[in-house]
Amino acid sequence: xxxxxxxxxxxxxxxxxxxxxxxxxxxxxxxxxxxxxxxxxxxxxxxxxxxxxxxxxxxxxxxxxxxxxxxxxxxxxxxxxxxxxxxxxxxxxxxxxxxxxxxxxxxxxxxxxxxxxxxxxxxxxxxxxxxxxxxxxxxxxxxxxxxxxxxxxxxxxxxxxxxxxxxxxxxxxxxxxxxxxxxxxxxxxxxxxxxxxxxxxxxxxxxxxxxxxxxxxxxxxxxxxxxxxxxxxxxxxxxxxxxxxxxxxxxxxxxxxxxxxxxxxxxxxxxxxxxxxxxxxxxxxxxxxxxxxxxxxxxxxxxxxxxxxxxxxxxxxxxxxxxxxxxxxxxxxxxxxxxxxxxxxxxxxxxxxxxxxxxxxxxxxxxxxxxxxxxxxxxxxxxxxxxxxxxxxxxxxxxxxxxxxxxxxxxxxx
Ligand code: NIG
Ligand code: FE
Numbered sequence: 001x002x003x004x005x006x007x008x009x010x011x012x013x014x015x016x017x018x019x020x021x022x023x024x025x026x027x028x029x030x031x032x033x034x035x036x037x038x039x040x041x042x043x044x045x046x047x048x049x050x051x052x053x054x055x056x057x058x059x060x061x062x063x064x065x066x067x068x069x070x071x072x073x074x075x076x077x078x079x080x081x082x083x084x085x086x087x088x089x090x091x092x093x094x095x096x097x098x099x100x101x102x103x104x105x106x107x108x109x110x111x112x113x114x115x116x117x118x119x120x121x122x123x124x125x126x127x128x129x130x131x132x133x134x135x136x137x138x139x140x141x142x143x144x145x146x147x148x149x150x151x152x153x154x155x156x157x158x159x160x161x162x163x164x165x166x167x168x169x170x171x172x173x174x175x176x177x178x179x180x181x182x183x184x185x186x187x188x189x190x191x192x193x194x195x196x197x198x199x200x201x202x203x204x205x206x207x208x209x210x211x212x213x214x215x216x217x218x219x220x221x222x223x224x225x226x227x228x229x230x231x232x233x234x235x236x237x238x239x240x241x242x243x244x245x246x247x248x249x250x251x252x253x254x255x256x257x258x259x260x261x262x263x264x265x266x267x268x269x270x271x272x273x274x275x276x277x278x279x280x281x282x283x284x285x286x287x288x289x290x291x292x293x294x295x296x297x298x299x300x301x302x303x304x305x306x307x308x309x310x311x312x313x314x315x316x317x318x319x320x321x322x323x324x325x326x327x328x329x330x331x332x333x334x335x336x337x338x339x340x341x342x343x344x345x346x347x348x349x350x351x352x353x354x355x356x357x358x359x360x361x362x363x364x365x366x367x368x369x370x371x372x373x374x375x376x377x378x379x380x381x382x383x384x385x386x387x388x389x390x391x392x393x394x395x396x397x398x399x400x401x402x403x404x405x406x407x408x409x410x411x412x413x414x
Contacts, residue, residue, distance in 0.1 A: 013045075013046075013067070014045070014046070014067045014068060014409075015043065015044075015045050015062070015065045015066045015067050015068070016043065016044040016045070016066070016067070016068045016069075016070070016380065016409055017041065017042075017043050017058075017062065017063065017066035017068070017069045017070070018041060018042045018043075018044075018069075018070045018072055018077065018382075018384070019041045019055060019058075019069060019070070019071060019072065020041075020055070020071045020072050020073060020074055021039070021040040021041060021042065021055070021072040021074075021075070021076070021077045021384075022038070022039070022072070022074040022075055022076055022388050022389070023036050023037070023038055023040070023076045023077070023388065023389045023390065024036070024037045024040035024041075024042060024052060024076075024077045024374065025037075025076065025077065025078045025079070025352075025355060025374075025390045026052065026079075026373055026374045026375055027078065027079050027355065027356050027359045027360045027372065027373045027374065028360075028373045028374075028375055029360070029373075032352070033352045033390075034078070034351075034352040034355045034356055034390050035373075036352075036389065036390065037052070037053060037054060038054075039054060039055050039056070040052060040053060040054055040055055040077070041053070041054075041055040041058045042077065042374065042380075042382075043058075043062045043066070044380035044409045045409075046409070047379065047380055047408035047409035047410070048377060048378065048379060048380055048409070049374055049375060049376055049377065049378050049379070049380050050062075050376055051376060052374055052375065052376075070384070070404070070411075072384050072403070073384075073386075073403065074388070075384050075385050075386055075387065075388075075403055076384075076385045076387050076388060076389050076390055076392070077374070077382055077383065077384050077385070078147075078355060078359060078374075078382065078383050078385065078390060079149075079359040079360070079371065079372055079373055079374050079378075079381060079382055079383075080147060080148065080149025080150065080359070080371070080381035080382055080383055080405065080406070080407065081143075081146075081147045081148040081149065081150075081336035081337075081358050081359060081362065081383070082148075082149070082150040082321075082358070082359055082360075082361075082362030082363045082365075082366060082368065082371060082372050083143060083148045083150070083151050083152065083323050083324050083326070083334070083336055083362060084152045084183075084271065084292075084294055084321050084323045084361075084362040084363075084365035084366050085152055085154075085273050085294050085296060085321075085323035085324070085325050085365075086139075086151055086152055086153055086154065086323070086324055086325065086326040086327070086334070087153075087154050087156055087157065087187075087325070087326060087327035087328075088136045088139050088140065088151065088153045088154075088174075088326055088334075089124075089132055089135075089136045089153060089155070089157070089167050089170050089171060089174070090120050090123070090124050090132075090135075090136075090157045090327065090328050091120065091123035091124040091125075091126060091127035091131065091132060091135070091157075092119065092120055092122075092123025092124070092126075092127075092328060093328060093332075094115070094119060094120065094328045094329050094332075097110055097115050097116070097119070097329070098302070101302075101303075107255075107303055107329075107330070108226075108227050108255065111191070111227060114194075116191070116329060117156075117157070117159075117190055117191040117329065118159075118191060118194065120157050120327075120328050120329060121157050121158070121159045121163070121191070124157040124158065124163070124167070125158075125163060129166075129170060129173075132170055133170060133173060133174060133177065136153075136170070136174050137174060137177040137178055139326060139334050140174070140177075140178035140179070140180060140182075140334075141178070141179075142334045142335075143180070143324075143326075143334035143335075143336070144178075144179050144180060144405055144407075144412055144413050145402060145405070145413050145414070146334065146335045146336060146337050146402060147336060147337060147383035147385075147402050147405055148180065148334065148336050148405075149180055149181075149371070149381035149382075149383075149405065149406075149407045150180055150181050150183065150362070150363070150366065150368065150371060150381065151178075151180050151181075151182055151183070152182075152183040152184075152185055152219075152323075152365075152366055153171050153174070153182050153183070153184060153185065154185040154186075154187040154221055155167035155168050155171070155184075155185070155186050155187050155188075155217070156187030156190040156221075156223075157190070159190060159191060159193050160193050161204055161205070161208050161209045161212070164186065164187075164188060164209055164213070165209070165212055165213065168184065168186060168213055168216055168217060171184045171217075172184070172216065179405075179407050179412035179413075180407060181407075183218055183219070183366050183368070184216065184217040184218055184219075185217055185218065185219040185220070185221050185249060186209070186210075186213045186216075186217035186219070186220050186221070186241075186246070187220075187221040187222070187223070188205040188209050188210065188213075188220065188222070188237060189202070189205065189222040189223055189224075189228070189229045189233065189234060189237055190223050190228070191223070191228065192229075198233065202229075202233050202236055202237060205237055206236065206237060206240045210237070210240055210241055210244055210246070211244065214244045214245065214246075215245070217246065218246070218247055219246055219247045219248065219249050219270065220237070220238065220241035220242075220246035220247070220248060220249070221248075221249040221250065221251065221273075222234040222237055222238060222249075222250055222251065223251040224250050224251060224252045224258060224260035224263065225251060225252060225253070225254050225255045225256060225258055225260065225274075226255045226256035226258060227255065228251075228255075230258075231258060231259045231260060231263050234250065234260070234263060235263055235267070238250070238263075238267055238269070239267070242267065247269075247270045247367060248264070248267055248268070248269040248270060249269060249270055249271050249272070249273065250263065250264045250269055250271075250272045250273065251273050251274055252264060252272045252273070252274060252275065253272070253274060253275045253276060253277040253278045253282065254274035254275070254276050254277070254299070255276075255277075256277055257277040257278075257279065258277075260272060261275065261278050261279075261282035261283075261285065261286055262282060262285055264286065264289070264291050265282075265285035265286050265288070265289040265291055266285075266289075268289055268290075268291070269289075269291050270291065270292065270365065270366075270367055271291060271292040271293070271294045271321065271365040272286065272291055272292075272293060272294070273293075273294035273295075273296060273323070273325075273365075274294075274295075274296055274299065274300075274308070275293050275294075275295060275308045275313070276300065276305065276306045276307060276308045277306060278293070278308065278309070278313070280312055280316065283309075283312060283313045283316035283318050284316050284317075286313075286316075286318050287316045287317035287318045287319075288317075290319075291318075292318070292319045292320070292321050292361065292364045292365040293308075293313050293318045293319070293320050293321070294320075294321045294322075294323050294361075294362075294365050295308050295310060295320060295321070295322055295323075295343065295347060295357070296322075296323055296324070296325035296331065297322065297338075297339050297342035297343055297346050297347060298324055298325050298326075298330070298331030298333050298338070298339065298342070299325045299327075299330040299331045300342075300346060300347075301331075301342060301346060302330045302331055303330055307346055307347060308347060310343070310347040310348055310349055311348050311349075314349075314353070319361060319364050320349075320353075320357045320361050321357050321358070321361030321362045321364065321365040322336070322339045322340065322343045322354060322357040322358045322361065322362070323336075323339065323358075323362060323365070324336060324339055335398060336358050337393055337398040337399075337400060337402075338397075338398035339354075339358055339398075340354045340355055340358050340393045340394055340398065341354075341393060341394045341396075341397045341398040342398075343357060343358070343394075344394040345394070345397075351390060351391045351393065351394040351395070352390065352391075354393075354394060355390045355393060359372045359373070360372035360373050379408060379409075380406060380408060380409035381406065381407055381408065382405075382406050383402055383404070383405050383406075384402070384403040384404045384405075384406075385400050385401070385402060385403065386400060386401040386402070386403050387400045387401075
């Protein structure tokens with residue numbers, strides 16, 4: 001086994017062969033069991049897959065030309081996880097709040113007492129840029145070690161226009177410190193800054209924040225829920241964002257049924273995330289709009305309460321993603337293996353549906369059709385697992401060890 005091409009030099013013409021794959025899950029659409037192929041091999045050139053299939057069918061020419069060979073040791077290979085919803089840049093800890101919630105104070109009551117999002121906003125403002133970058137890069141490294149090859153990262157804990165633009169700048173700097181591609185999302189409506197007039201805030205977002213963030217964030221997201229922002233406020237901001245070229249996302253139907261999902265469908269949003277309170281007609285509208293439903297089991301587990309009806313959403317024809325929602329308030333994790341296990345255990349997905357939601361689904365929620373599946377022409381973003389099949393991810397409750405994580409055909413972990 002030779003060393004993999006160096007990330008810095010990239011070595012042109014390098015042919016990577018991964019052999020002795022016990023099960024290769026391509027996660028390609030329309031196939032049962034996550035497109036599982038037993039006893040498989042995969043070949044990649046210049047960071048892209050050129051061939052994968054049963055090892056017995058590996059073309060001799062490719063085998064001879066391989067410049068790097070990895071023996072998967074009979075392990076399962078899946079596409080790298082695409083974590084399509086994170087709040088990676090934040091300061092402080094809310095472990096004490098977590099404890100208080102377990103002692104009976106609700107999430108919304110906590111927010112009314114000045115905790116919740118506002119407490120992370122204060123801690124983020126108090127932290128230096130370097131402190132925030134080190135913390136966020138540490139989370140991205142943890143994500144890499146658990147198989148995540150693409151990460152969406154939201155602002156949101158800046159709250160005011162200046163604070164939000166600071167966080168956007170930090171996400172840009174973070175790109176130089178992590179192995180994964182980062183997809184930036186502006187989250188201008190997360191919580192109302194204390195003492196601010198609602199209309200004035202929405203107006204400031206539309207007239208200052210969105211134009212200043214144009215071209216720097218790919219998506220614009222809003223927290224459209226009870227106690228956060230109304231569908232009218234969100235619609236004004238999202239329409240302005242769409243006019244400036246942002247793709248649209250919403251945090252919706254998490255705490256109550258507010259109409260956020262219907263708004264997402266009407267605006268042709270790329271995704272609507274959380275969806276605990278979504279109804280059957282919401283799901284039908286999202287399916288016909290092609291809006292991806294991003295389910296967040298970490299937040300659901302942390303807050304308790306109603307679970308999203310994933311089976312109903314799939315039956316309605318929706319495409320589903322699973323993501324960590326990594327944030328200090330409701331889901332302090334970056335581990336997509338755990339999300340796959342919880343997608344099965346909490347939300348009733350099959351192991352295959354859960355793996356597909358964490359890979360192809362995440363890619364769809366970020367409009368990245370070049371990844372999330374393994375096949376000729378796709379990015380060579382993949383994970384070699386120390387287990388026999390994809391079922392083990394759920395069966396072992398997220399405890400499957402990661403042998404290697406490859407990003408763009410280059411081993412970045414360990
Ligand atoms: O996705 N729902 C709103 N935002 C985050 C939680 C933010 C926080 O509590 O800090 C979420 O769950
Ligand atoms: Fe979130």
